Amino acid sequence: MSGPTQRIIKANGINLNIAEQGEGPLVLLCHGFPESWYSWRHQLEAVAAAGYHAVAPDMRGYGKSDKPEAIDQYTIFHMIGDLVGALDAFAAKSAIIVGHDWGAGIAWHAARLRPDRFRAAAILSVPYRPRSEVRPTSVMPQTEEAQFYQLYFQQPGVAEAEFEADTRKTLAAMLFGGSGEGATAIRAMAAASGQTSRGVGMVSRKDGMLPKVPVPLPSWLSAADLDYYAAEFARSGFRGPLNYYRNIDRNWELMGAFEGVKVTVPTLFMAGDLDMVIAFPGAAEHLANMKQWVPQLREIKMLPGCGHWTQQERPAEVNAALVDFLRSLPG
Structure with missing residues (x-):
């Protein structure tokens, strides 16, 4: 099997560079900070070999994708809109979404708010966090x-x-x-x-x-x-990648309209036990309570000795778990 190819697609009014490999149901892989589509280099081949169309974009602000200058062009709604636009560019009714780091947060909310387009989710490193009572930067x-x-x-x-x-x-x-x-x-x-x-x-x-x-x-x-x-x-x-962080409080404001909405699609969660995110105060509680917010959470898979760069540090284990999860899904 030849490696991934790259091209530019139009999505949500901007140009997104995507790397893609394989044919079949669409699997959308969303990277985090400070990475690119390249962080999924090991997964593209494995997912394609399993019979899926694996697509990893350079997220807005990264790589060869467009990089709007204004900070307010990097809200969670822009990111979800980009991914919905990517599905439309492929004429795909729905996709399985996979996310790591910032891509994990975006994937959580994409699956949460648009389960009609994102029918399952595999999330790496960042557990689901319900909306806090106060602005995130204030604490x-x-x-x-x-x-x-x-x-x-x-x-x-x-x-x-x-x-x-x-x-x-x-x-x-x-x-x-x-x-x-x-x-x-x-x-x-x-x-x-x-x-x-x-x-x-x-x-x-x-x-x-x-x-x-x-x-x-x-x-x-x-x-x-x-x-x-x-x-x-x-x-x-x-600048583009850092603008994601400059919208943390703005995202908190915007998400007030969706208070109490749960992630209702089948979900897999994986993280390293040495991941700095898992070491943050409150992370253990989020892990323990995640099924309350993600009722179809299938598994929490912890990888011993693995740090934050989950899919790059443990490609064989991540690929095996991801492919097993994909094959377990209906349709």
Whole structure:
């Protein structure tokens, strides 16, 4: 079987670059931050080989897809609209949606609000979270020395300047730091030095987010993989991807209209036990209570030793679970 091909489609008034492989029922794979369609490189082939049409877009603001300048063009409704537009571009009545990181949050709400178009969901890393009672940024942790990374991302231009100075260094640091190997190394260094961590996801106000020392490549990422990511972000920049975070409070406002609506489609959830998202305060409670909001949740599959980059760190396990889930679905 030949590898995936790429092309541009029209969706929701913008151009989306998609990578696709195979024929059959549509499976839409939505990536997170800071990634691209390429984060699904291992899944495209496996899903296609199982008899499906696997499609992984560069999400709005990423890669070769359009990158609207205005922050308010990156709300959850824009993202769901892009995916519905992608289904229309393929003349597909419905699809199974798969999402990781930001793509997970988008996939949760796409399946929740449009079960007629997204008939099942496989979600990686980010558990379903019901709407909070207060604006999300109002309860994010911060001290005089540090702030939660999503707060660091709020001011336009600040994180862009740090991340775009050397995209290869930036992507290497993020992909290693968020991985199972990175989490293990960081814990070991902290234990050896006697230092206490400033907290999960916290960023120094003085030094920024990226480490000042070189990091190794994790075992699951080749130099060529890193080169691909670095080149994509060197061309596209980080403004679009960071604009997702700048709509967190706006999304909270918009979602008030759908308070209490559950995710009613068949769902699979997978995450690594060393994923930083699973380490966030309250995550264990969200996992334990998820079936209350996702009544057709089939399974919660935890991957030992795996960090945040689920489908890249554990491709064989993710592919096997995903294909089993796809084949279990009616139709």
